[in-house]
Structure formats: C-alpha cells, structure tokens
Amino acid sequence: MRDNGPMPTTAPSSTSTLKIGPHPVQPPVVLAPMAGITNAPFRTLCREFSGGKGLFVSEMITTRALVERNEKTMQLIHFDATEKPRSIQLYGVDPATVGKAVRMIAEEDLADHIDLNFGCPVPKVTRKGGGSALPYKRPLLRAILREAVSGAGDLPVTMKMRKGIDDDHITYLDAGRIAVEEGVTAIALHGRTAAQHYGGTADWDAIARLKEHVPEIPVLGNGDIWCAEDALRMVRETGCDGVVVGRGCLGRPWLFADLVAAFEGRTAFARPTLREVADVMVRHAGLLGEWIGDESRGVIDFRKHVAWYLKGFAVGSEMRKRLAITSSLEELRSGLDELDLDQAWPAGADGPRGRTSGNNRVVLPDGWLKDPYDCAGVSEDAELDTSGG
Numbered sequence: 502m503r504d505n506g507p508m509p510t511t512a513p514s515s516t517s518t519l520k521i522g523p524h525p526v527q528p529p530v531v532l533a534p535m536a537g538i539t540n541a542p543f544r545t546l547c548r549e550f551s552g553g554k555g556l557f558v559s560e561m562i563t564t565r566a567l568v569e570r571n572e573k574t575m576q577l578i579h580f581d582a583t584e585k586p587r588s589i590q591l592y593g594v595d596p597a598t599v600g601k602a603v604r605m606i607a608e609e610d611l612a613d614h615i616d617l618n619f620g621c622p623v624p625k626v627t628r629k630g631g632g633s634a635l636p637y638k639r640p641l642l643r644a645i646l647r648e649a650v651s652g653a654g655d656l657p658v659t660m661k662m663r664k665g666i667d668d669d670h671i672t673y674l675d676a677g678r679i680a681v682e683e684g685v686t687a688i689a690l691h692g693r694t695a696a697q698h699y700g701g702t703a704d705w706d707a708i709a710r711l712k713e714h715v716p717e718i719p720v721l722g723n724g725d726i727w728c729a730e731d732a733l734r735m736v737r738e739t740g741c742d743g744v745v746v747g748r749g750c751l752g753r754p755w756l757f758a759d760l761v762a763a764f765e766g767r768t769a770f771a772r773p774t775l776r777e778v779a780d781v782m783v784r785h786a787g788l789l790g791e792w793i794g795d796e797s798r799g800v801i802d803f804r805k806h807v808a809w810y811l812k813g814f815a816v817g818s819e820m821r822k823r824l825a826i827t828s829s830l831e832e833l834r835s836g837l838d839e840l841d842l843d844q845a846w847p848a849g850a851d852g853p854r855g856r857t858s859g860n861n862r863v864v865l866p867d868g869w870l871k872d873p874y875d876c877a878g879v880s881e882d883a884e885l886d887t888s889g890g
C-alpha cells in the first residue's frame with residue numbers, strides 16, 4: 502500500500518513520452534471524465550491552466566443516445582475549436598451500438614480519441630449489468646472492445662475501468678489482457694472496486710500490478726490524486742505511464758498548472774487568493790452560459806461547483822447558500838465581492854474533495870456472478886438513454 506508520509510517533489514526520471522495513439526501527452530496528465538463536470542467550459546479552464554499540456558476527456562456520452570443523435574448528446578460532444586486532441590468518452594453495453602457510435606465519430610470526424618467507460622458504479626447501471634459490472638462478463642467485454650477498435654479506424658481507443666465488482670470478483674487483470682488482445686491503445690485503472698464507490702483509499706498496488714500484467718500498452722493510474730505531489734508519487738510507486746485526475750480538480754482547475762509544474766520539475770504551485778478564485782468562478786459560470794447559450798442556465802449549472810471552489814475559505818454558511826442559488830453573473834459577482842477576497846489559499850484545501858463515501862453493495866442482475874462467460878440476459882436498458890449521467 503502507498504506510503505502516506507511526506508514526499509519529495511522530484512519529477513519522475515522516465516523520459517518516455519506517453520502517447521495515446523499518435524497523440525503525445527506530455528506531461529502525462531489526464532483530466533478524468535466526469536459526468537456533468539468535464540464539459541467544454543471546464544476543459545477550457547483546465548487547459549488554460551495547463552498551458553495546453555495534457556489530455557482532457559469529455560464527460561461520458563452514451564452510445565445509444567449518440568447514434569440516435571439525441572439533442573443534449575450532440576451538445577455534449579461539442580469541442581472548443583482549440584481542443585487538440587479531442588477526447589470523447591463513450592459508454593455502451595451493446596457491441597453493435599458501440600460499433601455504430603465509434604464509426605459515426607470516425608466518419609464524421611467528431612473526435613480524435615475514444616475512451617470507453619467500464620467503471621460506472623451507479624446502481625441503476627450495474628443493476629442491468631452495465632458499467633463496472635460489465636467486465637465480469639469477459640466475452641461481452643471482448644465483443645465491445647473488438648467492435649470499438651475495428652470501427653474506430655485510425656482513432657486510438659482506450660478503456661477506463663475499476664478493479665472489479667468487489668474484493669471477491671476482481672476483473673481488472675483479465676480485462677487488461679482482453680484489452681491488449683483486442684487492440685486497445687491504453688488503459689486507465691481507478692484503483693477501487695464498484696463496491697467501494699468513492700470510499701476508502703484507492704489501491705495503487707493494483708495499478709502497479711496492471712502495469713506488470715500489460716507491459717505492451719500504457720497504463721494510466723487513477724484514484725486519490727489530490728495534489729501534484731500525489732501524481733508524482735503515483736508514477737513513482739506504481740510505474741504507471743500517466744495519471745488521471747478527477748475529484749482533485751473539482752473547483753480547482755489550476756491543479757493542472759500544478760501537475761504540469763511538478764512533472765516538469767518545478768515546485769512553484771498555484772495558491773490562489775480568494776480574489777483569484779472568485780475571478781475563475783465568474784469565468785467558469787460565464788463559459789457555461791456561452792456554451793449553453795443562456796447566461797442564467799449557465800450560472801444555474803455552475804451552482805454545483807460553488808462549494809468546491811470555496812472549500813476551506815472563511816465564508817459563512819449563509820453566504821455559501823446564497824452563492825449556491827444565484828441565477829445571473831451579476832448576482833454571482835456581487836455576492837463574491839462581499840467576501841474578504843484577500844484571503845490566502847487555505848491550508849487543507851489541497852486535500853480530498855467531492856464524493857468520498859462508499860462501501861455499498863453492488864446491485865447486479867439475478868445470477869450475474871454465476872458464470873463470467875455466460876452473457877445471456879445482458880440488457881440494453883443498462884445503457885441510459887441520455888448522456889452524462
């Protein structure tokens with residue numbers, strides 16, 4: 502298990518550049534796909550802070566909604582003109598639909614890289630055999646990967662998964678081998694089981710084991726990177742080829758500046774004052790409004806980010822509540838202007854943020870665990886009909 506002691510900030514000594522297909526990712530830092538979060542505006546902010554370095558994956562797009570050209574889905578797959586490479590994450594349970602979605606992306610030039618999501622632990626998905634329940638059915642996983650890789654043509658296809666369903670039903674090593682056999686370009690492993698949801702500690706040893714198990718392709722480590730030093734430590738301790746960072750950048754897109762600095766051997770990390778944070782908040786809300794095409798809806802969508810941005814700052818609970826129900830940029834800005842904006846970056850704000858609970862029982866279809874090779878009864882309903890959920 503990983504050591505929780507103090508750590509040096511030395512950059513990894515490895516000089517090999519992570520490549521996702523033809524795309525170099527240098528330094529090897531990836532924004533984790535997060536439904537409802539990693540849309541074009543948030544990716545823009547993260548990219549600005551990283552100086553354009555790294556890889557920024559879209560929120561999850563369901564394949565059925567994509568092939569049906571669902572209106573919301575078509576908006577979610579929007580990339581800013583400057584995004585290169587354009588990374589899209591797909592979620593699907595039916596090999597034929599996944600194949601169609603991937604072909605559509607390739608033929609219509611909708612993205613440059615496709616990531617497949619096999620990590621979702623949400624009960625309404627696993628109950629039907631989807632998400633993190635799916636890799637347990639080895640032949641189905643193989644069929645999906647085969648369709649995706651063959652439909653993608655020259656586009657690289659990667660997969661993201663968890664360790665397994667629970668400690669008694671670990672799937673990541675088999676899934677990794679299947680991925681290599683089917684021509685997947687790289688694998689990201691979130692070091693938790695579905696049963697853990699977001700609780701406990703990510704198992705970085707599993708990332709190291711996967712790296713040994715699939716030496717043919719890059720392995721990206723994911724789970725519990727809260728600050729740039731954590732990212733360096735994950736690479737050092739697991740030998741992974743890159744890191745995928747999710748909750749650590751909620752309300753903190755400048756973490757990408759820190760990550761780039763750390764991998765480049767610099768230690769000057771961003772410690773914004775509340776004034777600087779407030780400016781980013783207003784910009785984030787404004788970008789959401791432009792993206793949605795309606796300022797008020799943008800600010801309303803931004804509400805979920807408010808607590809993350811303000812984490813650790815001395816802001817009274819009444820003011821926090823007020824800021825989380827604003828409906829216009831002016832209201833947001835004037836509320837923020839009432840705060841003591843000279844506050845320094847708070848000690849402790851580099852720690853965990855976002856969801857941290859877990860240890861739920863995984864809800865599965867009847868008899869799911871009886872036979873990993875029997876794929877009868879996998880329901881296409883496991884795929885939600887809208888994206889980003």
Ligand SMILES: Cc1cc2nc3c(=O)[nH]c(=O)nc-3n(C[C@H](O)[C@H](O)[C@H](O)COP(=O)(O)O)c2cc1C
Nearest residue numbers: 533534535536561618661691724725726746747748
């Ligand atoms: C709000 C939220 C939404 C998420 N949505 C997705 C998703 O759409 N696709 C996916 O593969 N993982 C999703 N995840 C999981 C993250 O990509 C990541 O694997 C997980 O948060 C662990 O990484 P972290 O410890 O850096 O947060 C989501 C996580 C959160 C907190």
